[in-house]
Amino acid sequence: MKPYSLIVATALAGLAPVVHAQDAGDWIFRIGVHSVQPRSDNHSLVNVDGSTNLTFNGTYMLTSHWGLEVLAALPFEHDINLNGGDRVATTKELPPTVSLQYHFNPNGTVRPYAGLGLNYTLFFDEKTSGALSGADLELDPSFGLAAQLGIDVALRNDWFVNADVRYLDIDTDATVDGASIGTVEIDPYAIGLSIGKRF
Template sequence: MKHITALSLAALMASTAAPALAQSKGDFTLALGLGWVEPSGGSNTLAGRINVDGNLRPTVNFEYFIADNLGIELLASWPFQHDINLAGAGKVAETRHLPPTLSLQYHFTNSSPITPFVGAGINYTYFFDDKGKGPLAGVPVSLDDSWGLALHAGVDYAIGAKSALRADIRYIDIETDVKVADIPIGTVKIDPWIFNVAYVIRF
């Protein structure tokens, strides 16, 4: 009788535990969230040392599973806007950019509601609406588009059979050649970390 009671209790606990977010070949997931882009450092240029401020924007991720637990993901977002600061002069320019990133990702298999994943891919960053500000107000400023590698890791916490909450971090290699008044002043390494939280739904 004790064995039957123990088996019944185990079965009840399994049935009430939070589900794992299984990822099977042919599945498609959509993640809606918020992402903070935090540039990792500054760069020395002919004009002096340049730093780029961080920014928060809505993000959207699409992922299609080409095999069980293995997906191809596209990161998209609302355009990020950044202030560009020159040491000793403060804000001297601002820019906007779109950072679409395509990654191959592996989601680990487990029976827990927490599913970690890792990924790597390629990023294309499109800079636009560059403007001189402060001491450079009215002076043409331009940032070249960038190609670079991207690394990604995170966890999904299943809250339903087809839904989860996600927390993830991404590192992107972004370097851009900068011109002021059409004069090249050097390469600025932005190399941001992107911190993201999202709601994920599987179709």
């Protein structure tokens, strides 16, 4: 092999990911951002805008293929607008989610997975403005199903990059000054990009 060919081959080998087997008992941690985008027809009177914030998740591998994941995040803040009109409120929410995942290719460089679980969403710090200025808005907690598709792409030393998309069944009963205005069906998709490490 010519000297320059040997140099190029050595450099490429140094950049290539070193993939270790994913085994039962491994922990996988990720940190990144998710953009939460609610469905467009939330309610007959109002609609809920999207929000983006920092997220964290950890997965414990029960076997090389099956893992249990917990998702947490910093609070997401959403604007609530009249349909075709101005903002009338804001709210913050936390969406902790527990999912059982199946990892299709646990020993590969590219490791896709799918998950199904339960989501609990807590709404807090509701503030009203505009047409609802001074009114007392309350949004009840939500409990529903969650589904996800994701992919980990190995780098080196058990580091990897991750992309995923989630669907969350989030419905909240809303009251204004104690009077019910019905259920707001948020039901968002959350699209995320993260970096992670396996231990």
